[in-house]
Amino acid sequence: MTHRAGCRLNLDPDDPRPPYQQVSSSLRASILTKKPGFEAGDKLPSGPELAKRFGVARGTVDKALDLLRTKGLIVTRQGSGSFVRERTSRPVGLHPHLEAAFEQPHVTLDFAGFSSETLHNALQEPLDKVRSGRLAPESITVRLLLPDTDEPMAVPVLVDGLKDEPALRERARNIALTNAGGIAHSVEVLAELGLVQSAAVEVRVHRASSLFKLYILNRSEAFFGFYPLRERTVATNGDSHTFYDVTGKDTMLFHHAAGPDDASGPSPVKVDTRLVVTRRG
Numbered sequence: 001m002t003h004r005a006g007c008r009l010n011l012d013p014d015d016p017r018p019p020y021q022q023v024s025s026s027l028r029a030s031i032l033t034k035k036p037g038f039e040a041g042d043k044l045p046s047g048p049e050l051a052k053r054f055g056v057a058r059g060t061v062d063k064a065l066d067l068l069r070t071k072g073l074i075v076t077r078q079g080s081g082s083f084v085r086e087r088t089s090r091p092v093g094l095h096p097h098l099e100a101a102f103e104q105p106h107v108t109l110d111f112a113g114f115s116s117e118t119l120h121n122a123l124q125e126p127l128d129k130v131r132s133g134r135l136a137p138e139s140i141t142v143r144l145l146l147p148d149t150d151e152p153m154a155v156p157v158l159v160d161g162l163k164d165e166p167a168l169r170e171r172a173r174n175i176a177l178t179n180a181g182g183i184a185h186s187v188e189v190l191a192e193l194g195l196v197q198s199a200a201v202e203v204r205v206h207r208a209s210s211l212f213k214l215y216i217l218n219r220s221e222a223f224f225g226f227y228p229l230r231e232r233t234v235a236t237n238g239d240s241h242t243f244y245d246v247t248g249k250d251t252m253l254f255h256h257a258a259g260p261d262d263a264s265g266p267s268p269v270k271v272d273t274r275l276v277v278t279r280r281g
Contacts, residue, residue: 011023011054011055011056016132017128019054019056019060020056020060020061020063020064020067021064021067021124021125021128023050023054023056023060023061023064024063024064024065024067024068026054027044027050027064027065027068028068028071028073031068031073031074031084032073038084039084040084040085040086041083041084041086042083042084043080043081043082043083044065044074044081044082044083044084046081047061047062047065050064065082066121066249067121067125068082069082069249069250070094070095070118070121070122070249071094071095071096071122072085072094072095072253073085075250076249076250078230094118094122094215094223094253095122095125097217097221097223097255098122098123098126098215098217099125099126099129099135101126101217101218101221102126102129102130102135102137102140103135103137104137104218105137105138105139106137106138106139106141106218107137107139107140107141107218108141108142108143108216108217108218108219109140109141109142109143109215109216109217109218110142110143110145110214110215110216111142111143111144111145111213111214111215111216112144112145112146112210112213112214113145113146113210113212113213113214113227113248114146114147114172114176114210114213114227114246114248115146115172115175115176115179115180115248116144116146116176116179116180116183117175117179117248117249118213118248118249118251119144119179119183119215120179120180120182120183120186123183123186123187124186127186127187127190130190130195130196131190131193131195136195137196138196138197138198139196139197139198139199140187140190140196140198140199140200141198141199141200141201141202142183142184142187142200142201142202143201143202143203143204144180144183144201144202144203144204145204145205145206146176146180146203146204146205146206146210147172147176147205147206147207147208147209147210148205148206148207149169149170149172149173149176149205150169151207152164152169153169153172153209154209154211155209155211155229155243155244155245155246156168156169156171156172156243156244156245156246157243157244158241158242158243159231159242159243159244160242162244165241165243167236167237167239167241168236168241168243170236171234171236180201180203183201184201184203187199187200187201188200188201210227210246211226211227211246212224212225212226212227213225213227213248213251213253215253220257221255221256221257222255222256222257223253223254223255223256224253224254224256225251225252225253225254226251227246227247227248227251228246228247228250228251229244229245229246229247230244230245230246230247231243231244231245232244232245
């Protein structure tokens with residue numbers, strides 16, 4: 001479907017949210033209300049067009065689209081653009097369940113996967129609501145189980161001969177540290193400010209490649225999905241590498257709950273929240 005050129009949409013200067021969240025919310029509303037050009041399968045306007053329409057920088061649009069991908073509303077195909085997911089007629093996904101988890105007095109979030117980047121992005125909105133007083137949990141506990149990048153991994157690996165490349169593992173390590181550190185700071189500062197009674201973030205590593213991601217929310221809901229595998233080319237330390245990598249933002253998650261839930265899988269299951277950790281050494 002062809003998008004008609006729209007007039008410039010000015011952001012609300014009284015809205016305390018960052019511009020990228022305002023842009024994301026506007027696009028989300030268009031998708032969920034199925035406005036022309038935002039129905040299932042439709043291609044979104046290009047990044048430059050959206051930047052012009054909202055009067056923001058291209059980087060702001062990119063962050064807004066990242067949020068929509070995190071919420072499972074759009075999918076981006078390399079070289080083709082971003083499209084509204086076919087499944088959005090029944091909006092399910094991690095984001096609304098994550099926000100609902102923060103409505104409980106004691107929040108526990110367990111994650112096992114590659115880098116926790118998607119979780120870091122998804123946490124920003126509920127944490128903003130805690131900071132503004134719209135959500136008021138008493139405690140927040142986050143546990144992250146990530147791969148040990150000091151050891152060779154199944155991915156990332158070079159396309160040529162599936163060889164290990166330390167520079168790619170270092171890149172994966174930096175991504176994981178950035179996002180795990182961001183989660184730790186965002187959560188722990190809430191306790192420092194007195195907005196929650198206690199907050200803790202624990203990060204552990206294990207000697208295995210993360211080919212899937214797992215979220216467990218408040219010991220009652222689990223989201224599980226296998227990472228799509230993509231071929232990519234990036235420059236590290238001045239050298240170009242073509243390698244296989246996982247893409248967390250496009251992972252389709254399967255939802256299981258500890259009780260009846262229309263959005264869950266056909267057979268709700270009891271959830272074991274223990275994370276099995278292989279300690280180094």
